[in-house]
Amino acid sequence: DARVTQTPRHKVTEMGQEVTMxxxxxxxxxxxxxxxxxxxxxxxxxxxxxxxxxxxxxxxxKDRFSAEMPDATLATLKIQPSEPRDSAVYFCASGLGGDNPYGYTFGSGTRLTVV
Amino acid sequence: LAKTTQPISMDSYEGQEVNITCSHNNIATNDYITWYQQFPSQGPRFIIQGYKTKVTNEVASLFIPADRKSSTLSLPRVSLSDTAVYYCLVGLDTNAGKSTFGDGTTLTVKP
Structure with a gap:
């Protein structure tokens, strides 16, 4: 089966650091x-x-998060600077736009912990 | 955005049929209804989508009455592996991110 791949799976970082998923x-x-x-x-x-x-x-x-798609094979989510309240699981999902009957496919997520 | 209401939790036993109902009173004419399943530490997984009447696939059925103000996800003969959180989504263009995940229904299947 085709998959949505997310990296990293886990990330622990200190408050104030930049995080890219x-x-x-x-x-x-x-x-x-x-x-x-x-x-x-x-x-x-x-x-x-x-x-x-x-x-x-x-x-x-908007002040700390930014999302981009530099090309069709890569989407990025960046947090700068990171804060403890950003600790969460971040999911990416992809699919075909419009009312297709197949929904969206989610990745396994990036678990972010900001300490 | 159409707001959805689902039971917080449900219990069932292996082999039983489970029906989870979602209320969406302010559904718009063009809205589709989509259901996702989520296991712990995984992303949501698409189960089924419909617009009206009944839709069936290999894992579930979706029943939508004529007024479309509610929908029922039916899982036939559940097993322990069906223990998960189930989300109902309603949106103008479900596949364009206009839908909002609600709190979901935690289904627990017991032996």
Missing amino acids: RCQPILGHNTVFWYRQTMMQGLELLAYFRNRAPLDDSGMP
Whole structure:
């Protein structure tokens, strides 16, 4: 089965450090999402792209978070500077845009701990 | 965005059929209804999507009444491995990120 690959799987960093998370969407998928999951807030949409163009990043703290798709095979989510409240699992998902019946495929996530 | 309401938790036993209902009273005309399953330490996994009436695939069925203000995910003959959190999503363009994950329903299947 095709997979969405996220790296790293785990990251522990100190407050104030820059964190970069990477996602390789499934080949041919034109829509990519970034979600964050915490016990308190559940799954929150941070940003999503279609054909590499950002469509919505209203869920993302703009002062410290940035999301990009430098090419069709790579999506990045960067936090600078990181804070303890950013500790969460970050998921990337990809799929075909539009009302297709197959939904989206999620990666295994990056578990971020900021100390 | 259409707000969804699901039971927080449900218990079942192996071999039983499980029905999880989601309420979405302000669903819009073009909204689709999508269900995802999530196991601990994994990302959500797409189960099924529908617009009206009934949709069935190899793992589940989705029942949507005519008014579309609710939907029911039906899991036939559950096993212990179906223990997971199940999310219902409703959105104008479900596949464009306009949907919001709610709190989900934690299904626990017992032996």
